[in-house]
Amino acid sequence: MISAATAAVALVVAPVAREHGVGYLVATILLAGAFQMLLAVAGVAKLMRFIPRSVMIGFVNALAILVFVSQLPHLLGVPWLVYPLTAVGIVVMVLLPKLTTAIPAPLVVVALLTGAVVLFGWHVPDVGDQGALPDSLPLPGFPHVPPTLYTLRVIAPYALGAALVGLLESLMTAKLVDDITETPSNKTREAFGQGTANIVTAIFGGMGGCAVIGQTMMNVKVAGARTRLSTFLTGAFVLLLVVALGPVVGLIPMAALAAVMVVISVTTFDWHSIAPRTLKVMPRSETAVMVVTVVGTVATGNLAVGVSLGVLAAMIGFARRVAHLTVVECDPVSVPKTYRVRGELFFASSNDLIHQFDYADDPDEVIIDLSGTDVWDASSVATLDAIRQKYHVRGKTVRLTGLDGASLERLKKLSGRLGV
Amino acid sequence: MISIHSVRQALRSPARLRTEVLAGLVVALALIPEAIAFSVIAGVDPRIGLFSSVTMAITIAVAGGRR
Numbered sequence: 130m131i132s133a134a135t136a137a138v139a140l141v142v143a144p145v146a147r148e149h150g151v152g153y154l155v156a157t158i159l160l161a162g163a164f165q166m167l168l169a170v171a172g173v174a175k176l177m178r179f180i181p182r183s184v185m186i187g188f189v190n191a192l193a194i195l196v197f198v199s200q201l202p203h204l205l206g207v208p209w210l211v212y213p214l215t216a217v218g219i220v221v222m223v224l225l226p227k228l229t230t231a232i233p234a235p236l237v238v239v240a241l242l243t244g245a246v247v248l249f250g251w252h253v254p255d256v257g258d259q260g261a262l263p264d265s266l267p268l269p270g271f272p273h274v275p276p277t278l279y280t281l282r283v284i285a286p287y288a289l290g291a292a293l294v295g296l297l298e299s300l301m302t303a304k305l306v307d308d309i310t311e312t313p314s315n316k317t318r319e320a321f322g323q324g325t326a327n328i329v330t331a332i333f334g335g336m337g338g339c340a341v342i343g344q345t346m347m348n349v350k351v352a353g354a355r356t357r358l359s360t361f362l363t364g365a366f367v368l369l370l371v372v373a374l375g376p377v378v379g380l381i382p383m384a385a386l387a388a389v390m391v392v393i394s395v396t397t398f399d400w401h402s403i404a405p406r407t408l409k410v411m412p413r414s415e416t417a418v419m420v421v422t423v424v425g426t427v428a429t430g431n432l433a434v435g436v437s438l439g440v441l442a443a444m445i446g447f448a449r450r451v452a453h454l455t456v457v458e459c460d461p462v463s464v465p466k467t468y469r470v471r472g473e474l475f476f477a478s479s480n481d482l483i484h485q486f487d488y489a490d491d492p493d494e495v496i497i498d499l500s501g502t503d504v505w506d507a508s509s510v511a512t513l514d515a516i517r518q519k520y521h522v523r524g525k526t527v528r529l530t531g532l533d534g535a536s537l538e539r540l541k542k543l544s545g546r547l548g549v
Numbered sequence: 550m551i552s553i554h555s556v557r558q559a560l561r562s563p564a565r566l567r568t569e570v571l572a573g574l575v576v577a578l579a580l581i582p583e584a585i586a587f588s589v590i591a592g593v594d595p596r597i598g599l600f601s602s603v604t605m606a607i608t609i610a611v612a613g614g615r616r
Contacts, residue, residue, distance in 0.1 A: 130609070130613055130615050131576055131580070131606060132605040132606055132608075132609040132613070133580050133583075133584060133601070133602035133605050133606055134583075134584045134587045134588065134591075134597075134598040134599075134601040134602045134605065135587060136583075136587050136590060139587040139588075139590045139591035139598075140590060140591075142591060143590060143591045143592055146591055146592045146593055147592050151593055151594075151597070154591070154593065196590075199589075199590045200586075203589075231575075232575075232578075233575055233576075233578050233579035235578075235579050235582045235583065236578040236579060236581075236582070238582070239581075239582045256585055256595050259585075259588070259589050259594070259595055303614060303615065306615060314614045314615040315614035315615075316614055317614070318612075318613070318614035319613055319614025319615065320614070321612070322608070322609050322611075322612030322613040322614060323609065323613075325608055325609075325612040326604065326605045326608035326609045326612060327605075329604050329608045330601050330604040330605050330608070333600060333601075333604050334597065334600070335597060335598075335600055335601030335604055335605070336587075336588065336591050336593055336597050336598055336601045337601060337605075338587075338601055338602065338605045339605075340609070341580075341583075343579075343583075344576050344579055344580055344583075347575065347576055347579060348572050348575075348576045351575075352568065352571060352572030352575050352576065353568050353572065354568060354569050354572035354573070355555075355559075355565075355568075355569075356555050356556050356558075356559045356565075356569060357555075357556055357610045357611070357613065357615070358556050358559050358560075358566075358569040358570075358573070358610075359568075359569040359570075359572040359573045359576070360573070360606055360609060360610035360613070361573070361606070361607055361610035361611070362569065362570055362572075362573025362574070362577075363572075363573045363576045363577045363580065363606045364577075364602070364603045364604070364605070364606030364607035364610065365573070365577075365603075365607070366573055366574050366577030366578075367577045367580055367581060367584070367599065367602050367603050367606065368600075368603045370577060370578070370581060371581070371596070371599045371600070371603070378581075378585065378595065378599075381582070381585065383589075385582070386582055386585060386586040386589070387586075389582050389583065389586065390583075390586050393583070
């Protein structure tokens with residue numbers, strides 16, 4: 130698995146760098162790494178199961194949209210020459226992988242367009258305009274921020290967001306690699322490792338990152354790598370190339386990078402998820418969860434917010450669906466009169482339960498048969514108590530039958546002890 | 550440790566070693582343009598994204614959850 134600087138983490142922490150400077154960005158990554166280590170120890174890998182597929186798809190789609198939008202400043206209000214260059218870049222990005230997978234298309238685009246720009250002396254915005262370039266190795270040290278509570282207040286929300294987004298993308302990537310190689314991997318160790326990597330990166334003044342799906346697929350699927358060695362060498366080669374090619378990097382036209390990122394964003398987007406045929410068969414609530422994730426992310430520019438909203442929407446949707454399955458049937462001829470409750474009783478379904486009984490006109494003895502249900506929480510016990518109370522004040526007796534196991538335990542333990 | 554074991558095996562097999570080295574090179578070449586682009590997204594110098602990719606990859610190679 131390949132980890133590197135990623136769009137997901139960059140997008141989350143961009144506001145910190147913009148508003149407070151690079152020092153705060155580095156401090157944010159340091160804290161994010163610490164959060165990831167804590168989350169790993171707390172068992173975050175197991176929590177991944179609470180993230181439904183529709184939220185994962187929403188995450189991917191939102192990431193694609195944000196990456197695409199992030200390229201617009203390099204494509205709007207720029208010299209006209211940028212457009213043909215970008216167009217050529219996009220064509221190469223799309224067509225080259227169909228011919229050969231031996232050479233990465235982004236590299237060809239960058240080499241080709243940089244060569245053309247230098248050769249013909251065209252004046253277009255390049256990487257050199259974006260800031261200082263690598264000339265020497267960074268020295269380890271701690272970020273230059275005042276160690277105050279104010280600093281912590283500024284960076285903590287972004288650090289938590291970056292930690293969650295980094296873990297989500299890393300564990301998603303890990304799952305994909307597990308599927309491809311048909312071997313398991315240790316998710317808790319991966320989560321802890323991501324934290325370690327972010328802390329090390331922050332100590333070297335870096336912007337953090339996480340596992341990258343694209344390059345990991347290239348590494349595993351196309352190049353056929355299977356061990357940590359390839360990941361290690363990736364890092365070593367980047368270092369070597371960057372130090373060796375430092376001055377050349379500044380000449381890369383932004384048009385080349387924009388072409389690469391536009392194609393990456395378009396291929397990252399899960400087009401299948403919004404195809405009319407998929408939308409037709411997919412339950413509407415699942416699509417709604419995906420849309421909530423995407424809209425939440427794009428509106429706030431923060432993947433962590435979108436994913437949280439998506440998970441919340443999915444859980445509410447699920448609770449609603451299960452609650453709808455809860456029904457009360459009444460057998461009018463049975464003596465004593467018997468109500469049968471079917472489906473799950475929990476906070477979302479028990480509130481309606483109280484209105485299902487005919488307290489005034491029922492005979493003096495009533496049975497509520499709960500053999501087709503489970504009592505999941507205190508809300509349901511409180512409702513059952515309230516129903517009993519309603520019969521009781523009318524001088525009628527009601528018996529609850531058919532409960533067993535954990536449901537019966539819960540009822541016995543809580544019934545009559547929940548106050549009003 | 551399993552991780553060291555699998556790397557040692559790779560080092561002993563020339564074919565596997567070649568695959569791992571080439572994979573590392575290709576991925577590094579693909580990573581560089583993106584690392585620069587992500588630096589621009591985060592609003593920092595391109596070198597920060599490049600060096601971040603170096604430290605992220607090397608650290609996770611040692612500390613990651615996959616052998």
